[in-house]
Amino acid sequence: MAPVLFGWLKRLTVALAGGAVAAMLVAAMEARACFSAGSGANAPRYIDLLLADAAVVLPIALLLAAVLGCVMSFLEPDRPYSWREHLATLRAQPVLMRSRTAAIVPLAIFVGLLWIVLVANLARQLFARGAALEVGMELSLASMAILAGLSAVALSFVPPLRRVLATGAAEHPWFIDPVATGAVALLLSIVVFAYGVSAGDTGGEGGGALGIFGVLKRSELDLRPIVDLLAITAGAYTAPIALARRRVSVFRWVVCALVAFAPLGLTAREARALNDAPFVTRSLERDAPLGSIAIAVLRKVTDRDHDGASAYFGGGDCDDRDPKRSPLALDVPGNGIDEDCSGSDTPLPSAPGSSSTGGANAANGAKANGAAGGAGRAKAELPNDLNLILITVDTLRPDVGFMGYDKAVTPNLDRLAEKSVIFDRAYSFASYTGKSLGPLLIGKYPSETLRNGSHFNTYDKANVFVTERLHDARIRTFGAASHWYFEKRSGLAQGMDEWDTSAKPATGQGDTDTSVTSKELTDAALKLLAKPENVSGRFFMWLHYFDPHAQYAPHAEAPNFLPEGAKGASKISKAAYDGEVWFVDHHIGRILEQLAAQPWGKKTAIVVTADHGEAFGEHHMNWHGHEIWEVLIRVPLLVYVPGLSPHHVPVKRGAVDLVPTLLDIMHVEAPPGELSGQSLIDDLLGAKGDTFAERDVYIDMPLGPYTGMRRAILHGPTPGMKLIHFGGNNYSLFDLAADPDEKDDLAQDKARFRPVYEAFQATRARMKEIDVKPEP
Structure with missing residues (x-):
């Protein structure tokens, strides 16, 4: 028994060593990618990235190698066999058994392919409902049932297929060769798979059921973690085979043990070192395919108080014995306890008008003392019988003509802008619809x-x-919208006398949008405006256009916005996105034409803005969500009020100010203290002496099940200093005037960091945050 156990331990140790070596090679490649992506004075060194990535990847690699080693030892108890030996064993079976295996192998391959197709299509339909937990359970049960059904059907085909193969083997012996029949089935499956990838679009539409594989063409889809895991698996699998023909002496065993386990000392060291290396940690989280997954797993494993944060691997938990203190906790202002591990306790709100934190409190004083003045100006200078149309466009960057974009993507809105007030530096709350549009x-x-x-x-x-x-x-x-998220169950239609979602398509709206709905949404809007009960008195209409959201569908009538000779996925995607914006603008133009033709149109104000922006390769990301870089949160804001002089507002403004502004336009007052923003009515009516008041802008993206918490403040003279809070005591600071692309992190410059941090803390002190835990 002892020799058997000793042999098993030696074999397992060799597998672990092979996995560890492969993990180090993976870490070297990932560190190179992180190093190449870095920029600015604080970009991490390659050696620091290598050590950190190796430290977090190695435990995952050893676990994978241990599981593989145990499984292979159970399947091959005497010694490890190479794949060639396994194939030779299949071919050496008796004829009857070999013919049966020759039938089972291709059927198993086809069952696997068909199962993937059916489950993927089912998942796409189910997850369009949005109820993740319910859908996940339903999908799990359905996938098992589908596999069982397909397996039963396949087993029923084994006898007839075996007879067919046996009959053909008289002329073609390879018919009963399991390797040959498996290879043919695998080749056919690859052809079918390739057809699905080619025929389907990046949203999984087109090409029938096989079109679901089209999602693999997404430019943002990162398959590198799978490749890295396969490389580690290969290392763990081949190492025992390579040493199988050699005697694993005690010396070699000790060497393999050292190779496997000695680097765990690096893991222990980096577990604490990463807490003091935020630039290294964020680089791994952003640019290391497997390292980012590994660091998240290790944080979860080392979260002793189960509050969702770890005291190790840069997790930021300042007290891992108290679940009430973590980077995910709400900080109670003024109690002397740093509940959210941000570095200090959030102070009590300052008295209105205090200048102790500069722009932040100055803005607060204006909010407290100046709101009534703005409302007074609105009553004095605006008509009291205005109608109002709010148009929000999903995923709309400030790349529009009226904000200086050099492509004619918004001709209709540009004409409206000629008689409107344009806010040059407007910001959304967050970079994700679910976190920004409701608060808006x-x-x-x-x-x-x-x-x-x-x-x-x-x-x-x-x-x-x-x-x-x-x-x-x-x-x-x-109002009207064209996506399932805007059904009444979301709460977004509260207060609506009539809410129309008839433009919502039956399919094509999973995690990405492959549908085209601007025409249908405008049709619904025109029907609403044609109803006498809607327009006989004062009215408010909200329309949300969705088409610029990925995927970017082509429109035959749209101009070609791809510059001649332009190459690269980001440029091609941006040109397609511009076509989507043009298409939305085209149909918004129909609304504007209807307004111009109606008597009530002359007393209708129009506001156009967006829920967030979009990335096209900036900061090594595409689409939106997760982060709050400028390209993701800067949005257009156009306000047309009949009778007001057109002009630009050059200073920064936030989405929190929109509701009080809309209410002022409509001469409706909100009870004091119920709104968090300050009306923009003074900006609309025109600043005295062309001087617009500076305000801080606060960005707030709460934690979600698939998105991290992100906060930021833009402080000081426009465009301002931007402080981003990644949770805990993890911050970045950018001077947007000198560094508009947010490349040079100044968080280590305490003299510049401190006043912006104090403004950030003062803003949080005035907020009434509600703790909502992410749902699975």
Whole structure:
């Protein structure tokens, strides 16, 4: 028994050594990718990245190698066999058994392919409903049932297929060669798979059921973690085979043990060192395919108090024995305890008008003391019988003509802008629709809203939407949207007298949007505007256009926005995106034409903005969500009010100010203290002496099941210093005037960091954050 156990341990140790060596090679390649992606004075050194990535990848590699080693030892108890030996064993079977195996192998391959196709299509349909936990359980049960059914059907085909193969073997002996029949089946499956990838679009549409494989063409899809894991698996698998013909002496065994386990000392060292190396940690999280996954797993494993954060591997937990203190906790202002591990306790709110933190408190004083003045100007200078149309466009960057974009993507909005007020530096709350659009309509920061913890946030009825305030003022409220998220269950239609989602397509709206809905949405809007009960008195209409959201569908009538000779996935995607924006603008133009033709159109104000922006390769990312870089949170903001002089507002402004502005335009007052923003009415009416007041802008993206928490403040003279909070005591600081692309992190410059941090803390002190845990 002892020799057998000793032999098993030696074999396992060799497998672990092979996995460890492969892990080091993977870490070297990932560190090179992280190093190449770095920029700025604080970019990490290659050696630091290599040590950190190796430290986090190695435990995952050893676990994988241990599992593989145990499984292979169970399947091959005497010694490891190479794949050639396994194939030779299959071919050496008796004829009857070999013919049966020759039938089973291709059927198993086809069952696997068909199972993947069916489950993938089912998952796409189910997850379009948005209820992740319910859908996950349903999909798990369904996938097992599908596999069982397909396996039963395949087994019924084994006898007839075996007879067919046996009959053909008289002329073609390879018919009963399991290797040959398996190779043919595998080749056919690859052809089918390649056809699906080619025929389907990046949203999984087209090409029938096989079109689901088209998602693999997504430019942002990163398959490198799978490749890295396969490399580690290969190392763990081949090492015992390579040494199988050699005697594994005690010396060789000790060497393999050292190769496997000695680097774990590096893991122990980096577990603490990464806490003091935020640039290295963020580089791994952003640019290391397997390292980013490994660091998340290790944080979860080392989270002793189970509060969602670890005290190791840069997890930021300042007290891993107290679940009430972590980077994910809410900080109680002024209690002397740093609950959220941000580096200091959030102070108590300063008195209105205090200048101790510069722009932040100055803005607060203006909010407290100047709101009534703005409302007074609105009453004095704006008509009291205006209608209002709010148009939000999903995923719209400030790359529009009226904000200086050099491509004619928004001709209709550009004409409207000629008589409107344009905000040159407007910001959304967050880079994800579920975190930004509800708060935009409520008038509070996302963390202050009553919501659930799902990815697609549902907003509680206790929130008071701008539509409810207008409805209560006897203003008719109606609107339309074209995505399933905007059905009434989300809460976004609260206060609507009529809400139209008829433009929502039956399919094509999973995690990405492959549908085209701008025409249908405009058709629905025109029908709403044609109803006498909607326009006979004062009204408010909200429309949300979705088409610029990925995937970017082509439009035959749209101009070609791809510059001649332009190459690269990002440039091609950006040109397709520009075509989508043009298409939305084209159909918004139909709304504007209808307004111009109606008598009530002359007294209708129009506001156009977006929920977030979009990335096209900036900061090594595509699409949106997760981060709050400038390209993801800067949005257009156009306000047309009949009778107001057109002009630009050059200073920074935030989405939290939109609801009080809409209410001022409509001469509706909100009870004091219910809104978190300050009306932009003074900006609309025109600043005295062409001097617009500076304000800080606060960005707030709460934690979600698939997105991390991100906060930021833009402080000081526009464009300002931007402080990004990644959780805990993890910050980045950028001077947007000198560094608009956010490349040079100045967080280590304490003299520049401190005043922006104090403004950030002062803003948080005034907020009434609500703790909402992410739902699975």
